[in-house]
Amino acid sequence: MGLTEIKKGKILHSKDDVVHTIEIVLKGSVRMYDEFDSLNIGIGGIIGIVEKNGVNYKYDYQANDDVTIYSYEYKNENSVQDAILSNPKIAPVLASQMVQVACNGYVYLKKKYDLATKEYKDLQTNQSNYPGLCALTGEPNRTFLELYNVEKLEKSEIIGSWQADFIISVYKNDEKIRKGFYSIGTEMCCGVIMGTVSIFEKILNEIKYLTEYSNNFAKSTASFKSVYAQVKAKADQLKRDSAVEEENVKIENALDTILEFSNVESGLRINFKKAIETYMKSPNRTDASDEMRMIRRDISKYFYEVYLTAFKTSLTTEILPIELKMFFMFGFVDEKLAGEENTAILYKFAKNYEPDENGRIKTIYEWLKMIYDGEVEPSRNEFDLDYVGFLKEQKAHGEITEAELKEKMNDSEEKLKFEVKNLFTLGSRMTFGRISVFLPIFDSENVQKTLETTYMSKDVVNSLINEIKKIDYSLFYRETVFSDTSKGITQLYVQKEVMPYVILLPNIGSRMSLWQEIEGRRRATPARFLTSIFHTENMFDNLLKTCGEYRWEMCKTVQGAYWNNIKDPSLTSEYCDYLQFYKKNNQLSTEQKEKLKIQLKKYSNNFRNVFVADYMTYMKFEEKGSLRLNKIARAILATYCTFSAETRTRLKENPQYKELITKHDNKIQNQLGLIANLVKKLNNQKDEIPEEVTMQEEFLNL
Structure with a gap:
């Protein structure tokens, strides 16, 4: 018991540990998390206040940064009260922090609840629209038995309740309450803390329920969502094709279409959308600050995961939605981020795109497909090792066995991952030119010249090569x-x-590279x-x-x-x-x-x-x-x-x-x-002139 300093990243308690103490955070912050979600506990927060003495922890606790805590023995509920009452000087801080943690949990709960409610309503709407879209596009109207497993979302007991109104009001009036209420006595602080803990536990239980509900919902609706996204995309394309001018074509909710079609798992979907939303809200998206660097890093991480998932889904799809084509070719994810005018231009390029007749100018999507189909071998990595060399090095280091090496040697998915991790990821940063502000998604902020003049079509590239x-x-x-x-x-x-x-890598860049x-x-x-x-x-x-x-x-x-x-x-x-x-x-x-x-x-x-x-x-x-x-x-x-x-x-x-x-x-x-x-000799022998001989003669005359 007493004062302890914890280094950043260290686990204070895990779910394998038995609860014997409670701790007050005096410096830094601690992440409280389980397999469902996480919340942060700042200065004045009490670690273990929602735990029960003598049993295993329900949550893991990890230091977000260098943390200082003060530990107290946890025998029963009175131990929490004793810890609060023994610290009259900081009791108001403890009360304020407990209310803040509960409020943060409530805000998080409400967001999850609103999202789950919207998804349930969207599912009902889409189920209603599905037969009509099938009739419009000529697609078969399939039955999805797994949709019968989708349960209606239970009504929240906390959202909109007096408990929620209470903690929000206390949080908003924290300064007044500190002066006029907490100052009356430590008992007042203790009462607020213990009352808020009771509300906070209900919030945590509802967050757990919502997370489990959302996971089950995602599994049960995944197949329908993927098929519906394809049918709707086909219907939308029919409407666009009937538009008089391509400039009048509207792309809406592109990111949702991309994620739905690709059948991206819910955790990745939420993280990717959240990272993009955070980026879009930034007042200076090209800023090189640490904060923006972290945001761009998160987007990059999720982008390649989404791209890989979308790519594999596309292999079994006959008709790709135009949003997916724009995503694959240009890194396009959002019409607002790209801007209306740029979106229309990207749409035109994607719609009118035709592969190179000679098979030498390739979009990254076409290139990855060649890798997956085994037409070409994966490219070298940053250490100049090809795929086979990389596997052999892994085996030499004991990372894989001989059996795994043989299995991976001809594994299309492993080759695909290798190419995405190396040529695609590193090559994109390299060709972008400004590594410190690299972003793999299309952003209007990076458009320095008109897209028409910078677009590397097959005709442009072939013309330049022929010129050289x-x-x-x-x-x-x-x-x-x-x-x-x-x-x-x-x-x-x-x-x-x-x-x-x-x-052709999906970015707006300034460099070219020999890989x-x-x-x-x-x-x-x-x-x-x-x-x-x-x-x-x-x-x-x-x-x-x-x-x-x-x-x-x-x-x-x-x-x-x-x-x-x-x-x-x-x-x-x-x-x-x-x-x-x-x-x-x-x-x-x-x-x-x-x-x-x-x-x-x-x-x-x-x-x-x-x-x-x-x-x-x-x-x-x-x-x-x-x-x-x-x-x-x-x-x-x-x-x-x-x-x-x-x-x-x-x-x-x-x-x-x-x-x-x-x-x-x-x-x-x-x-010559x-x-x-040689030709004269072959003619005398009445032999056919080999193509190679003719080719060499033509070369010598160049």
């Missing part, structure tokens, strides 16, 4: 070996184009580029930068351990040698060396970043004849990132490029000669 390929024609080509002994071809090096995946250059160890697999679906910066420059990074990383992958060994010449090895020994290079002037020194300092001696900057200069300026690189950098880039035939023809008369282009053209002519001889 017109200059750096071999950018996405990979060297493979072809052989066909039946036709006398033992070894032919063939260049095959492997276009990257460009994954990985190949899948696993297979060199003939596509790279993975990430970008925001609404890109606010110069997309051409960002894509060009990403292509430079891809050039570097792809070369490292192909070269393996020799990527920086000049004895095996390559883009990376020659660039590393050039940057590492530039001071001794006689081909560079003093001025060029000084410029290179400044450049290396700017990029913290990161050779890759220096190369990327030079690559962008090469592609944007050198291609137009505006010479900005030194002789060494130009020669390396011209060798490994050769300009297209059109550009080479234009630059051939430039003294700085003439020799480089002539050297390249001679090399190409030699290779070999191909011509």
Whole structure:
């Protein structure tokens, strides 16, 4: 017994403990909770006042922060009174805190009761509307036997009672009562506390009943709600399709539609809605304060859980509500948060969306579906481990068994979770650009430019990629070996184009990223580029930068351990040698060396970043004849990132490029000669020309 200090996060009492003490909180606050709900007890609150001596605690008690308490032995009800009467100086504080805790509990109870009442009434309305909606949409009118398990909500004995009016009145008039009533004597404080405890216990019992009722209600209505949401969404879409103009289309209660359709469990639904409501009430949503950071963190946590649940529900749904499409594509959750004008634009984009014909530009929803269906393997995580490598590491650390490893190896849901946790979650933060204020949901506060000008449609992305390929024609080509002994071809090096995946993440951002250059160890697999679906910066420059990074990383992958060994010449090895020994290079002037020194300092001696900057200069300026690189950098880039035939023809008369282009053209002519001889040989043998031979000939003429 006596004064005790408790560290933040420590459990004071658990439900396994037997009640022997009561404690008065002198500093900090304590969370009182069970499997149903929780309440906070602040300074002056009495821990254990609703417990019974000699039996197990009904609640767990945990320190919200560093807490100081004073303990008293708890023998019977008189022990509580003795503790109050022995502290005449703080008795008014104890009374005020007890009333405040009870009031907080009552407010919480009323919110839960109002929500449960509304849900019950909504269910009755929806049941009444359901047959008509089925007739309108042509959907079958199903019978849901589990709805017979839904009981009518019992009337609350506390809400609207004299007890509720009493504690609310005492709470509102706390200052007056402290001066004019509590000051009369400690007995007055004791009477208020003990009377309020009786009311508080009734409140807690009703909260428990409501929580159990809501859980049972959610289970019994889940199937009906999901089907009803789909039928209603289809009916709403029919009405929207008949609207004269898309701008006149109304999206209402989008978040409810998303959560109902997705069949999100009640706890997650409440937490997600509450976090969004709190965020929307903030006067400055882009503030970087700790409070707003915590709110955004909660939204982010719940967002990906909801997204995962909604995604899995969508796999068994024929027609997705437009609200779900907007949610999947843009992170849209609320029409008020997005703004009426933006909502109309998002609706138009989602309604008119068509997948990329080449299958390379993917929304995150389409990408996750490919992961789930096993069309592609999950991406690497932040530690550069692929899915299989991650599982093996878990096994090595004893986190999973060999049997679990084998089971998870081909588990679609586990792969999906891995991709959401890594590429989706981390990639979204990365492409957003402003990590300190990152938010995964669509907010009008983040709209810096018109959505029409920043929307990364398949046509926009493909156009930009083609623009870069017109200059750096071999950018996405990979060297493979072809052989066909039946036709006398033992070894032919063939260049095959492997276009990257460009994954559109649901945010408004300013960055693009190369997530990985190949899948696993297979060199003939596509790279993975990430970008925001609404890109606010110069997309051409960002894509060009990403292509430079891809050039570097792809070369490292192909070269393996020799990527920086000049004895095996390559883009990376020659660039590393050039940057590492530039001071001794006689081909560079003093001025060029000084410029290179400044450049290396700017990029913290990161050779890759220096190369990327030079690559962008090469592609944007050198291609137009505006010479900005030194002789060494130009020669390396011209060798490994050769300009297209059109550009080479234009630059051939430039003294700085003439020799480089002539050297390249001679090399190409030699290779074309070999191909011509091979084709002639095959024709003489009356053999069909393999597609690979034709492909290589076409590549050499680019």
